[in-house]
Amino acid sequence: xxxTSILLILGLFGISGYYAGLRKSLIIRKNKKLHxxxxxxxxxxxxxxxxxxxIFIILWLIIEKNVYAGLEYFRNILYLVSIIIFFIxxxxxxxxxxxxxxxxxxxxxxxxxxxxxxxxxxxLITIGIFLSVIFESHKFFxxxxxxxxxxxxxWSPQMPIREDQAGSxxxxxAIPLFTGTFLIAFISMCIAGPIGLMSAIYLSEYAxxxxxxxxxxxxxxxxxxPTVVYGFFAVVVVAPFIRNAGSNFGIExxxxxxLAAGLVMGIMIIPFVSSISDDVINAxxxxxxxxxxxxxxxxxxxxxxxxxxxxxxxxxGGLLLAVSRAIGETMIVVMAAGMxxxxxxxxxxxxxxxxxxxxxxxxxxxxxxxxxxLAAFALGLVLFIITLMLNYLALHIVRKYREQYx
Amino acid sequence: xxxxxxxxxxxxxFQLYGILSITLALTLLSVLxxxxxxxxxxxxxxxxxxxxxxxxxxxxxxxxxxxxxxIKKSNFNILIRNSLQELFPxxxxxxxxxxxxxxxxxxxxxxxxxxxxxxxxxxxxSKKIWLLADDDxxxxxxxxxxxxxxxxxxxxxxxxxxWIEILETKKLIKKFFNKTFFTSGDSAxxxxxxxxxxxxxxxxxxxxxxxxxxxxxxATAIYLEEFAxxxxxxxxxxxxxxxxxxxxxxxxxxxxxxxxxxxxFEMPRSAPLVGGMVLxxxxxxxxxxxxRVSIKAVPPSIKEGALGVGASEIQAVFHHVVPVAVPGMLTxxxxxxxxxxxxxxxxxxxxxxxxxxDIPQSVTxxxxxxxxxxxxxxxxxxxxxxxxxxxxxxxLLIFLILMxxxxxxxxxxxxxxxx
Numbered sequence: 001x002x003x004t005s006i007l008l009i010l011g012l013f014g015i016s017g018y019y020a021g022l023r024k025s026l027i028i029r030k031n032k033k034l035h036x037x038x039x040x041x042x043x044x045x046x047x048x049x050x051x052x053x054x055i056f057i058i059l060w061l062i063i064e065k066n067v068y069a070g071l072e073y074f075r076n077i078l079y080l081v082s083i084i085i086f087f088i089x090x091x092x093x094x095x096x097x098x099x100x101x102x103x104x105x106x107x108x109x110x111x112x113x114x115x116x117x118x119x120x121x122x123x124l125i126t127i128g129i130f131l132s133v134i135f136e137s138h139k140f141f142x143x144x145x146x147x148x149x150x151x152x153x154x155w156s157p158q159m160p161i162r163e164d165q166a167g168s169x170x171x172x173x174a175i176p177l178f179t180g181t182f183l184i185a186f187i188s189m190c191i192a193g194p195i196g197l198m199s200a201i202y203l204s205e206y207a208x209x210x211x212x213x214x215x216x217x218x219x220x221x222x223x224x225x226p227t228v229v230y231g232f233f234a235v236v237v238v239a240p241f242i243r244n245a246g247s248n249f250g251i252e253x254x255x256x257x258x259l260a261a262g263l264v265m266g267i268m269i270i271p272f273v274s275s276i277s278d279d280v281i282n283a284x285x286x287x288x289x290x291x292x293x294x295x296x297x298x299x300x301x302x303x304x305x306x307x308x309x310x311x312x313x314x315x316x317g318g319l320l321l322a323v324s325r326a327i328g329e330t331m332i333v334v335m336a337a338g339m340x341x342x343x344x345x346x347x348x349x350x351x352x353x354x355x356x357x358x359x360x361x362x363x364x365x366x367x368x369x370x371x372x373x374l375a376a377f378a379l380g381l382v383l384f385i386i387t388l389m390l391n392y393l394a395l396h397i398v399r400k401y402r403e404q405y406x
Numbered sequence: 407x408x409x410x411x412x413x414x415x416x417x418x419x420f421q422l423y424g425i426l427s428i429t430l431a432l433t434l435l436s437v438l439x440x441x442x443x444x445x446x447x448x449x450x451x452x453x454x455x456x457x458x459x460x461x462x463x464x465x466x467x468x469x470x471x472x473x474x475x476x477i478k479k480s481n482f483n484i485l486i487r488n489s490l491q492e493l494f495p496x497x498x499x500x501x502x503x504x505x506x507x508x509x510x511x512x513x514x515x516x517x518x519x520x521x522x523x524x525x526x527x528x529x530x531x532s533k534k535i536w537l538l539a540d541d542d543x544x545x546x547x548x549x550x551x552x553x554x555x556x557x558x559x560x561x562x563x564x565x566x567x568x569w570i571e572i573l574e575t576k577k578l579i580k581k582f583f584n585k586t587f588f589t590s591g592d593s594a595x596x597x598x599x600x601x602x603x604x605x606x607x608x609x610x611x612x613x614x615x616x617x618x619x620x621x622x623x624x625a626t627a628i629y630l631e632e633f634a635x636x637x638x639x640x641x642x643x644x645x646x647x648x649x650x651x652x653x654x655x656x657x658x659x660x661x662x663x664x665x666x667x668x669x670x671f672e673m674p675r676s677a678p679l680v681g682g683m684v685l686x687x688x689x690x691x692x693x694x695x696x697x698r699v700s701i702k703a704v705p706p707s708i709k710e711g712a713l714g715v716g717a718s719e720i721q722a723v724f725h726h727v728v729p730v731a732v733p734g735m736l737t738x739x740x741x742x743x744x745x746x747x748x749x750x751x752x753x754x755x756x757x758x759x760x761x762x763x764d765i766p767q768s769v770t771x772x773x774x775x776x777x778x779x780x781x782x783x784x785x786x787x788x789x790x791x792x793x794x795x796x797x798x799x800x801x802l803l804i805f806l807i808l809m810x811x812x813x814x815x816x817x818x819x820x821x822x823x824x825x
Contacts, residue, residue, distance in 0.1 A: 108720040115629035118622045122647040122694070125687050129658055132665030195427040202424025215428060222435050224806055226748025228777040229442070229799050232784045236792070237441045267434050274431075298413055300420035321653060328655020330751035331777075335784060355657050355751070362664065362755050380661040384654065391653040 003057070006079050010086060014050040017090045021045035024097050036104035044103045047110060049090035053082040133384055136377035143371045144172045149378060151175065155341035155352075157361060157372050172375055174382070176341040180351030184262045184333060185326040187347055191266025192322060196273025197315065201303055203274070204281045223271035231335030234264035239336060251348060256338035259347040265332050269322050276318030280311045283402065313404075317397035324390035328383060330355040354379050442803075446796025452584040452597065453539040453547045455510060455573060457489040459518065460532040466522065467529055477522060477529070482515035483507070486537070493578075494569060502565065509569060511538040513598045538586065539579065541597040541790035543570060547581060550789050587797065591763045592779065596790030599783075601798050603765045607678050607758070607773030608747060614682025614769060615689060615746050620739055622686075623693030627735070630694070631701040632723045652691035659688045660755030668756060675757040676772035684752045689742035696738025700731045703824055733820035740813040744806050750777035776802050 022042035025034060034041075060078050097103070141149070152173015199219070203212055239260040246253035253259065284307050292302040308315070338350035339360055361376040463470070466480045490506050491497070497506055514537045521535060522528060542561045545551045547570075557564050573579040591603030626648075634641045663684035667673045673680050704727050712722035753759070759778050766773035774782070776798060783795040 104718065108718060111720055112629075112633055115625045115633060118625035119629045119634070119644050121622055122626065122644055122651060122690070125651060125662070125690070126647050128666055129654070129662045132662050133658075136665060195431055198424050198427035199431055202421070202428055206421055206424060215432070218432060218435065222431065224744065224748075224810055225438070226750070226777055226802060226806070228748070228750045228780050228784075229438075229803070232780065232795060232799060233438050233441065235784060236445070237437070267431075267438075270431050298417040300417045301413070303420070324653060325655075328657065330655070330657045330754075331781065334751075334754075335781065355655070358657055358661070359751070359754050362660075363757075363759060377661060377665070380658055384658050387653065387655055387658075388650060391650050395649055395653075 003061075006057070006082065007054070010050050010053055010082065013083075013086055013090075014046040017049055018042040018046040020090070020094060021097060024094065025103075028097070028099050032099035035100050035102050036107075040103040040107050041097050041101070044107045044110075045090055045093045045097070047107070048093045049086045051110075052089045053086040056085050057082050129384065133377050133381040136374050137381045139369075140371060140374035140378045143374070148172065149174055149375075150382075153343055155357070157357070157375055170371065172371065172378075174354075174379065176343040177352060177354050177357055177379070178382075179343060179345065180258065180337070180341070181327055181353040181355075183258050183345060183347065183351055184265060184337060184353060185323055187259060187262025188265035188269055188326045189319070189323060191263060192269035192273050192326075193319060195266075196270045196322075197277050199270070200274040200277035200281060201307075204278050205299065205303060205307075219271045219274060222267070223275070225268075227268065227329060227331040228335070230264050230268050231331045231333075234260050234332055234336035238264050246348065253348040254338070254350040256336060256350040257348050258337060258351045261333050261337040262347065264336060265326055265329055268329070268332065269326060272325060273318060273322050276321065277311075277315055280314030280318060280398075280401070281307060283314065284310045311401075313397050313401040317394040317401065320390050320394035320397070324387045324394070327390075328355065328387050330359060334359050354383050358383075442796045442799050445793060446798075446800045448548045448550070449587060449793040449797030450584050451548070451581040452586055453544040454536040454580060454582050455539050455543075456534055456536050456578040456580070457486065457510075458492065458532055459485050459489050459535050461485065461522065461529050462488075463530045472526060472529075474523065474526070477526070478519060482518040482522075485518060486510055486514050494572070505566065506569065509540050509543050509566060511540050511597050512595060513538055536580070536582070538597055541595060541788065542566075543579075544597055545789050545793075546570060547579065548793075550793070587794065591765050592761060592774070592782070593763060594761075596786075596788055596794060599791070599794060601776065601779060601794075601801060603762060604774045604776045604779035604798070605801070607681075607762075607766050608775040608777075610678035610766060610769045610773065611682040611685060611753075611758075611775055612743055612747055614679055615686040616739070616743060618683060619686035619690045619693055619742065623690050623739070623742075624697050624735055626690075626694045627697035627701060628723060628728065631698050632727065633719070648691050648694055651687075652695060655751075656688055656749055657751040657755060659684050660752030662687065663752060663756045674770050674772075676760055676762075676774075677770045678758070678766065678773050678775075679769040680756050681753050681758050681773075681775065682769070684756060685746040685749060688749065688752065689746045692742035692745065693735075693739050696741065697731070697735040700734025700738065700820060701727060703734065703820075704730045705824060730823060731820075733816045733823065737813045737817045737820065740809050740816070744809040744813070747809070748777055748802065748806060750775065750781055753778055754781075776805075 019042065021044065022038050025038040025041035028034060029038060057078065064072055149172050152171065153175045154171040154173045155176050156171050199215075203215060207215065239255055239257065242257060242260050242263070243253045243255060288306050288310055289302055292306040293299070297305065333353045333356050337353060337356055339352055339356065340350055341352050341357075342349055344351060358376045358379050361372055361379075367373055462485070465484055467473075467477050469476070471477075487503070487507055490510075491503070494506060497503055517537055518535070521533075539547070542551070543566075546553070546562050546567070551560055551562055553560075553567065560567075562570070570579065586598060587600045589602055590598060590600035593599035630641065630645065634644075663680055667680050667683060668675060708726050708730060709722050712726040713719070717725065753775055758774055759782065760772060760774065761782070762772055762774055764771075780795055780798050780802065783791045783798065786792075
């Protein structure tokens with residue numbers, strides 16, 4: 001017998017428990033008015049009893065896995081006890097079923113607790129992320145000092161295969177990765193910032209309703225394209241195009257240049273910037289605009305001198321969110337940016353990013369005691385902290401801005 | 407003011423910037439689509455060569471057993487070689503012969519074996535059969551290899567070209583709808599590779615994602631909108647967490663999956679089960695946020711009416727508010743699923759990136775996903791795979807467009823319902 005089959009049996013018992021409860025309350029209803037309708041009695045009986053056995057099984061399994069593995073030999077006892085628990089609980093609940101038994105209230109309590117439990121999952125996920133990256137990073141930092149990781153300028157994570165192999169001890173200075181990440185994010189924001197902002201302004205202030213209804217869904221398509229498609233686009237179309245253009249002007253551009261990756265990432269972020277800016281600009285009160293137009297300002301002057309200053313906090317918040325997305329974006333850079341860790345600010349050279357290195361370090365065999373695998377978690381920790389701060393800041397600014405006009 | 411003209415010119419220019427940036431964005435979008443479609447549409451056809459195969463009795467079944475276990479061990483390649491020899495009798499050199507055999511895909515023998523398996527009575531007769539051509543031949547027929555180029559710059563040399571041209575004049579080489587692409591898994595040979603394995607892997611993962619994140623997401627949204635105490639520190643913390651999770655880079659969820667699901671719970675690597683679990687953590691915030699919006703949009707009078715006639719809080723919410731909000735919730739869920747379908751970074755980390763030929767049969771079998779297959783093929787230099795990469799992207803985009811249009815339709819219905 002396995003866990004699945006015992007769960008199946010408990011399910012069947014639960015269904016019969018439902019009918020037992022239903023029957024009893026129906027019989028009671030013939031003589032007296034019930035507090036709750038019969039289905040609540042049945043459902044409560046079924047849920048109460050199967051829930052308590054399931055909780056027992058889960059507790060048992062947790063103990064077996066983490067405390068005392070020997071319990072595995074007593075699985076039959078587990079099955080027996082869980083069924084006994086089922087019957088005891090259902091008997092108790094069955095006894096309770098009377099005309100004034102508040103079955104509905106009890107059931108609704110259970111439902112509410114279930115809903116509450118689901119909502120705490122978000123916290124559990126955050127804790128899970130924190131624990132997993134911090135735990136493995138801690139192991140990493142006990143091998144490689146944190147200062148060397150954060151301030152070292154040489155990155156070559158290949159560990160020697162043999163102990164005595166000369167000259168390849170593996171270096172974990174992450175500065176080139178940080179500069180590469182920020183270089184690409186910077187290029188992408190140079191593209192997405194102006195284009196996204198200007199198209200949002202045009203769409204919300206100038207465009208007719210008809211144009212708006214056509215263009216907006218089209219830009220939303222840009223937002224829905226998977227990043228792997230952008231990566232392919234970068235490799236097949238943009239990178240060769242840039243290289244040819246560069247060689248026409250006598251500039252040598254690497255085939256995996258930061259420019260190509262940044263450009264395509266910029267295209268990806270345009271709809272993100274434009275939809276946030278659009279929301280923010282629309283939230284500026286009409287009175288402000290009317291005031292400016294009323295004293296004779298042109299539309300563009302109103303936009304530049306009134307709307308944008310008023311919307312500035314929101315726009316900055318949106319741009320920060322976009323930066324956070326650019327930093328955390330993986331597939332485009334994995335495909336288009338290259339693996340070599342160059343410490344450079346030249347957009348024509350190949351650079352690598354934090355996310356690329358996480359993928360490079362983790363694809364293939366993973367050993368949880370080698371610094372190579374653990375380094376990925378340390379990079380993940382840095383990435384998580386940076387994006388968390390950016391997100392928090394951005395959401396805070398945006399919320400403050402909304403409150404100002406509400 | 408004498409500079410009125412100047413100001414109006416500025417106004418014009420400013421408008422122009424706006425138009426320019428929109429056109430630029432839309433041009434980039436169309437360049438992306440055009441480049442992918444123009445590269446990918448040819449992959450929906452495959453080239454086949456018709457050979458007159460003589461299923462000789464003494465090669466396949468010399469003892470006339472008609473026993474499949476005996477027949478299946480025989481050398482079907484000889485049949486292909488014999489048939490080609492018949493077609494090109496003047497090829498006599500051994501190397502030339504080997505080269506001639508290579509215009510047929512290596513899957514030819516399996517194709518013949520399958521044919522005999524289904525038509526065992528054909529042994530001893532000869533049949534005209536369309537066999538899959540090699541990928542280089544395929545590329546030539548589709549025009550991706552230029553015949554005018556000098557010989558050393560082509561992947562097909564002059565002798566091979568001459569053979570193919572003979573086949574063309576005899577109308578023995580033809581393009582068919584590419585069934586292989588939709589019915590097989592990955593392969594080292596581009597003409598034999600298909601997306602079915604990756605597609606099934608993706609569907610398994612998305613199924614798991616849906617099963618996990620839809621109920622939990624909706625339950626969370628209902629709780630936070632309808633039951634959560636207001637101005638409660640804990641609830642505020644939950645909300646901050648959800649908003650932050652929505653902006654956490656997807657690869658971080660992959661790290662979580664690797665450390666907790668794979669390393670701690672020792673779940674199988676490369677399995678759609680784990681992939682789906684990781685993706686569900688990622689889509690959960692999207693579903694929660696959009697479901698909350700749609701619950702909020704339900705007019706309060708609906709709930710108040712139910713409460714007024716004596717329904718309990720739970721009854722009012724579940725019987726009256728939630729049914730109205732369901733289309734809106736589904737919209738958010740479908741958009742979340744579409745994002746999960748296109749997501750690849752976390753799947754790379756949990757090992758769903760591997761050369762897997764077999765079609766996965768269950769959620770614990772090793773598998774890849776469609777975006778990962780695109781990533782793997784994009785890395786392969788061969789022209790045949792480049793074509794298939796674009797075709798796989800087209801398939802992925804079609805799925806996403808279908809899902810998104812469904813979401814838009816549901817949203818419109820929802821808006822009609824609440825107004």
